[in-house]
Amino acid sequence: MKQTTTSRRSFLKRSTGAFAAATAPSLWTGGRIRGEDKNEQLNVAAIGVGGRGSGIGRQASQFGNTIACCDVDSQRAAAFSQKHGDGCSTYSDYRRILERKDIDVVTIGTPDHWHTKISIEAMLAGKDVYCEKPLSLTIHEGQQINQVVRKTGRVFQVGTQQRSDYGHKFLKAVAIARSGRLGSKLKATVSVGKAKKGGPFTAVDVPRHLDWDMWLGQAPWTPYVKERAHYEFRWWFEYSGGQVTDWGVHHTDIAVWALGLEETGPTRIDGRGVFNRKKGCYNVAHSFDCTLDYDGGHQIVLNSDSNDLTIEGEKGRIQVNRSRIAGKPIEDILESKTERDSLENEVHKLYRGMRMGGHMQNFFDCVRDRKLPISDVFTHHRSVSACHLANISMLLGRPLQWDPKKEDFVADSDASNMLKREQRAPYKIVV
Numbered sequence: 001m002k003q004t005t006t007s008r009r010s011f012l013k014r015s016t017g018a019f020a021a022a023t024a025p026s027l028w029t030g031g032r033i034r035g036e037d038k039n040e041q042l043n044v045a046a047i048g049v050g051g052r053g054s055g056i057g058r059q060a061s062q063f064g065n066t067i068a069c070c071d072v073d074s075q076r077a078a079a080f081s082q083k084h085g086d087g088c089s090t091y092s093d094y095r096r097i098l099e100r101k102d103i104d105v106v107t108i109g110t111p112d113h114w115h116t117k118i119s120i121e122a123m124l125a126g127k128d129v130y131c132e133k134p135l136s137l138t139i140h141e142g143q144q145i146n147q148v149v150r151k152t153g154r155v156f157q158v159g160t161q162q163r164s165d166y167g168h169k170f171l172k173a174v175a176i177a178r179s180g181r182l183g184s185k186l187k188a189t190v191s192v193g194k195a196k197k198g199g200p201f202t203a204v205d206v207p208r209h210l211d212w213d214m215w216l217g218q219a220p221w222t223p224y225v226k227e228r229a230h231y232e233f234r235w236w237f238e239y240s241g242g243q244v245t246d247w248g249v250h251h252t253d254i255a256v257w258a259l260g261l262e263e264t265g266p267t268r269i270d271g272r273g274v275f276n277r278k279k280g281c282y283n284v285a286h287s288f289d290c291t292l293d294y295d296g297g298h299q300i301v302l303n304s305d306s307n308d309l310t311i312e313g314e315k316g317r318i319q320v321n322r323s324r325i326a327g328k329p330i331e332d333i334l335e336s337k338t339e340r341d342s343l344e345n346e347v348h349k350l351y352r353g354m355r356m357g358g359h360m361q362n363f364f365d366c367v368r369d370r371k372l373p374i375s376d377v378f379t380h381h382r383s384v385s386a387c388h389l390a391n392i393s394m395l396l397g398r399p400l401q402w403d404p405k406k407e408d409f410v411a412d413s414d415a416s417n418m419l420k421r422e423q424r425a426p427y428k429i430v431v
Helices: 009-022 054-060 074-082 093-098 112-126 139-152 166-178 212-216 230-236 248-258 328-334 335-351 357-370 377-396
Strands: 043-047 064-068 089-091 104-107 127-130 154-156 187-191 266-275 286-291 299-303 307-312 316-320 400-403
Touching: 043 054, 043 187, 054 064, 054 074, 054 104, 054 357, 064 074, 064 093, 064 248, 064 400, 074 089, 074 104, 074 139, 089 093, 089 328, 093 112, 104 112, 104 286, 104 316, 104 400, 112 187, 139 266, 139 377, 166 248, 166 307, 166 316, 187 248, 212 299, 248 299, 248 307, 286 377, 299 377, 316 328, 377 400
Parallel strands: 043 064, 043 104, 064 089, 104 127, 127 154, 187 299
Antiparallel strands: 187 307, 266 286, 266 400, 286 299, 307 316
């Protein structure tokens, strides 16, 4: 299992060096100046506490003292607060949390279209951030977050927990792919299942416990439709990228890592999707098949088949999901103690020697040590950009050429205009 040299090594060296410089002196700080005692408990606030947001908020409370939460749905905020005792204040406006100097860390579990604005403002307010995936609504938003992380030096973990959890199955798959055991030109097939169908839906009165205007944020104003809010937001392009970004970025992130493509992007994207174009219906691609070609002969295919990730080359193939890792290469490794030990060693190298105690644990470890976490914004930006590019190709209905260095389409103004979106005042993102 000899590890081949890839661009990630130089990437991490540059990233961690810049990160360390940005966070000097070595005192770890939050919104307030902290002491040098790393056993001092961090104060945590959870922003967006419905569904997955509640989940990551609960995880963070295992490592810090949860003293505040926020949600534009007052019922969800109240339910979360009650589970964390009288010391957990509730807010409907996240800005009140960012004003508090006693809060060191925030978790962000809002709908996707709020991730970037809250993340940026939290970092500028001196908070370290754990934010759910997908990190951005557009490629331009990802560029903005990268800029602010570099500017502020805050610790930022993206919630692509497959980099840490699930018995390290995905880490093993990455290590095998990067070792050369599968071949030199690799293809990753990312299968994530279909999106939900539905509509047209009818507008109804806004529930009294929901601030609908705030929920919409940067997105265009529309009358309240319950099928737009909470979990269902992911089936609308106004707030998400559908199954392509919601589930797709989990496996695509592992594929990009496994193929050593963390510093770059595809050069050609060819996406085909099935949409419901009828007004008032879920409007993301219901089913899809997208091919992304990279320099060096690597390829990522993103489709709506069953949930799985396959990585293959001229020498072999493996399949991995949250339940299993399979294929002859892993079977051969498991037959030999020497090979098993070598694989475990490569997994620890991939994790950069950090404690392998879970994704949230890694975040809090890095907050205290001022290190780059395992799911940093720079690599995630490349992973989620691949998903955004697939959506843009599908929406335009044609193949696209992409310049991964400039992060722009090649001589295609229609496609370039889709790298960002108009944002509704007063919810525009300002860097």
